[in-house]
Amino acid sequence: MSFKKCRDLILGIVMLLVSGLYLFFAQQIKTRPKLTPGFASARIMPTLLGVLLAFLSILCIVQGLRKLKEPETDSQAKKMDRGDLAAVLLTFAVIIGYILILPVAGFILSTILYLFLQMIILSPAEKRNYGLFCLVAVVFTALVFVAFRVGLQQLLPRGVIESLLGF
Amino acid sequence: MSTLQLIGGGFATVLTPTGIFLMLIGVAVGIVFGALPGLSATMAIALFLPVTYAMTSSNAMTLLMALFIGAISGGLISAILLRIPGTPSSVATCFDGHPLVEKGQAAKALGVGVVFSFLGTIFSTVLLMFIAPQIARVAINFGNFEFFSIAIFSLTMIATLSSGNMVKGIMAGVIGFMFSTVGTDTIEGTARFTFGNTNLKGGFDMLAVMVGLFAVGEIIGAAETSRHTDETVTKPQMKGIRGFGFSMQEFTGQAWNALRSALIGMGIGILPGIGGGTSNMMAYTVAKNSDKHAAELGPLGTGRIDGVVASETANNATIGGAMVPLLTLGIPGDTTTAMLLGALTLHGLTPGPLLFQNQADVVYGIFAAMLIASVIMLFMEFFGLRIFVKLLSIPKYILLPCVFVLCVIGAYALKNNMSQVIACLIFGIIGFTFKKLEIPTTPFILGFILGPLAEVNYRRGMIRTKGSFVPFLTSPISAVFLIIAVAVLLIYATKPLRQKKA
Numbered sequence: 001m002s003f004k005k006c007r008d009l010i011l012g013i014v015m016l017l018v019s020g021l022y023l024f025f026a027q028q029i030k031t032r033p034k035l036t037p038g039f040a041s042a043r044i045m046p047t048l049l050g051v052l053l054a055f056l057s058i059l060c061i062v063q064g065l066r067k068l069k070e071p072e073t074d075s076q077a078k079k080m081d082r083g084d085l086a087a088v089l090l091t092f093a094v095i096i097g098y099i100l101i102l103p104v105a106g107f108i109l110s111t112i113l114y115l116f117l118q119m120i121i122l123s124p125a126e127k128r129n130y131g132l133f134c135l136v137a138v139v140f141t142a143l144v145f146v147a148f149r150v151g152l153q154q155l156l157p158r159g160v161i162e163s164l165l166g167f
Numbered sequence: 168m169s170t171l172q173l174i175g176g177g178f179a180t181v182l183t184p185t186g187i188f189l190m191l192i193g194v195a196v197g198i199v200f201g202a203l204p205g206l207s208a209t210m211a212i213a214l215f216l217p218v219t220y221a222m223t224s225s226n227a228m229t230l231l232m233a234l235f236i237g238a239i240s241g242g243l244i245s246a247i248l249l250r251i252p253g254t255p256s257s258v259a260t261c262f263d264g265h266p267l268v269e270k271g272q273a274a275k276a277l278g279v280g281v282v283f284s285f286l287g288t289i290f291s292t293v294l295l296m297f298i299a300p301q302i303a304r305v306a307i308n309f310g311n312f313e314f315f316s317i318a319i320f321s322l323t324m325i326a327t328l329s330s331g332n333m334v335k336g337i338m339a340g341v342i343g344f345m346f347s348t349v350g351t352d353t354i355e356g357t358a359r360f361t362f363g364n365t366n367l368k369g370g371f372d373m374l375a376v377m378v379g380l381f382a383v384g385e386i387i388g389a390a391e392t393s394r395h396t397d398e399t400v401t402k403p404q405m406k407g408i409r410g411f412g413f414s415m416q417e418f419t420g421q422a423w424n425a426l427r428s429a430l431i432g433m434g435i436g437i438l439p440g441i442g443g444g445t446s447n448m449m450a451y452t453v454a455k456n457s458d459k460h461a462a463e464l465g466p467l468g469t470g471r472i473d474g475v476v477a478s479e480t481a482n483n484a485t486i487g488g489a490m491v492p493l494l495t496l497g498i499p500g501d502t503t504t505a506m507l508l509g510a511l512t513l514h515g516l517t518p519g520p521l522l523f524q525n526q527a528d529v530v531y532g533i534f535a536a537m538l539i540a541s542v543i544m545l546f547m548e549f550f551g552l553r554i555f556v557k558l559l560s561i562p563k564y565i566l567l568p569c570v571f572v573l574c575v576i577g578a579y580a581l582k583n584n585m586s587q588v589i590a591c592l593i594f595g596i597i598g599f600t601f602k603k604l605e606i607p608t609t610p611f612i613l614g615f616i617l618g619p620l621a622e623v624n625y626r627r628g629m630i631r632t633k634g635s636f637v638p639f640l641t642s643p644i645s646a647v648f649l650i651i652a653v654a655v656l657l658i659y660a661t662k663p664l665r666q667k668k669a
Contacts, residue, residue: 042359118567
């Protein structure tokens with residue numbers, strides 16, 4: 001069975017769990033009954049929202065079950081290409097890597113590295129022009145750094161290169 | 168002060184060397200964002216927000232309005248030349264725009280598109296200038312009951328209309344609302360869902376949420392397709408494009424069509440939940456159904472300027488419409504105006520009826536910027552078309568990473584630390600997951616923004632009435648909005664039942 005076919009069912013079940021958790025934590029909110037009456041407390045809206053989400057999740061599960069009974073069409077059966085999945089996962093990986101090294105390596109170094117890697121991941125193999133990517137990464141980073149740090153006086157994460165440049 | 172004096176003051180605020188410079192940049196960048204498929208008006212504003220942090224509020228709004236107007240109009244370039252709508256606002260422009268190009272009338276199609284985009288913006292801005300102060304004057308008397316009902320009304324409209332699946336639409340709105348409950352409660356001052364994390368005390372930042380959901384989510388999503396997208400789009404024929412390409416007779420022949428489309432666009436803009444993406448299609452459909460020349464000239468869709476006029480007038484007229492609830496009530500109707508709301512708040516301005524009293528200079532500055540930016544747009548698209556067309560060939564795999572870096576800077580600048588960058592990434596992942604599960608993101612954003620408005624006014628109202636909901640229903644304005652909201656819900660909920668019977 002493809003993911004597309006049962007995703008409404010999965011969504012409904014996950015959201016039902018989420019609403020349960022949300023309602024549980026909503027009941028932990030401290031209220032001040034002497035100051036604010038119960039019908040206007042900090043707990044009231046979260047409680048209503050949790051119940052509403054639970055109700056919607058059940059509707060979603062019902063919709064999902066109904067969809068399961070329908071015959072599978074070709075467009076639904078179409079699966080994600082392995083290369084595409086790899087591209088998505090790699091994109092996630094470089095983005096997380098970028099955010100992790102930003103405060104350590106500084107804006108300039110990590111941005112050049114990120115841009116270069118991300119362009120390689122996103123481009124089709126036959127169009128990979130490493131020289132061009134490198135050039136774009138360096139020039140764009142430099143432009144952005146000058147525009148924001150120098151032009152707009154905006155602070156950016158500092159690292160070795162920034163200290164050497166005196167920012 | 169009289170309205171004319173206020174308008175004059177608005178022009179004086181905007182027509183400074185800095186103001187004009189910002190509008191030139193804004194319109195140019197906006198057109199590029201509009202023309203490039205995958206980049207939208209919302210993204211353009213998100214990316215330029217950090218640039219405005221250090222500016223005065225008038226300059227900031229001038230730049231952002233110019234971006235907005237440029238981006239909505241820029242979509243026509245790729246819609247006509249490549250038959251790829253640059254933004255959802257110009258989907259209907261493709262229908263007749265591209266066939267005109269195939270007939271060798273590219274100049275005419277582009278000329279008509281540009282001129283009627285311009286007229287649509289001007290028309291709606293002028294209407295906005297006269298409608299908005301009147302609404303603000305009424306809205307100044309609105310209290311908790313009215314604001315609660317208007318927020319609920321807007322949320323219902325957005326959740327039901329912006330998606331094909333009502334359950335998922337409302338669910339997205341509720342989840343957005345839930346995220347807005349994180350942080351310190353404004354009435355009781357107690358912590359909600361912060362789990363002891365100090366970064367969560369102030370709640371999630373509206374801008375981090377929006378940049379994450381729209382820009383970051385979009386980029387992760389693009390990773391899926393960018394290796395396959397056919398980049399070898401046919402090079403548009405640009406030879407012999409000179410002048411506006413249409414005669415005076417053709418122009419006057421479109422007067423009624425344009426006026427009708429502008430009114431449709433304006434009306435749809437005012438209603439929450441349905442923006443430019445719907446107005447261009449609706450105006451096109453109306454133009455098609457009431458067409459009297461189908462017999463002699465062929466039906467719409469075969470390359471008639473009527474189709475381009477309807478779509479482009481309507482989508483630009485939506486801008487003026489969408490500004491009405493934003494400025495007078497502080498209620499954004501779509502994601503782009505939600506971004507503008509974020510920008511206004513960032514500059515210490517609270518949109519709503521009081522804005523017209525306390526900061527009339529900013530409001531009229533916005534009006535003036537809209538008018539001048541549309542004139543700039545007219546000239547830029549007319550003379551600079553070749554440059555914009557060249558930019559269309561920049562591949563996505565180079566563009567999107569650069570856009571992401573700008574998102575990171577914007578998020579970092581919010582607090583000058585990494586906390587908002589991380590929040591932005593989390594919302595990016597949520598945005599991507601939503602996309603995969605076909606959950607609309609617009610209701611999520613508006614739930615996040617309008618949720619607190621609904622909650623605070625509900626609770627304050629209930630305290631005032633000592634726990635009785637009745638005054639929410641007996642205040643006439645509040646009652647009307649609640650009744651419409653319930654009616655819309657019922658109409659959509661019973662749709663499948665009625666279809667079965669039919």
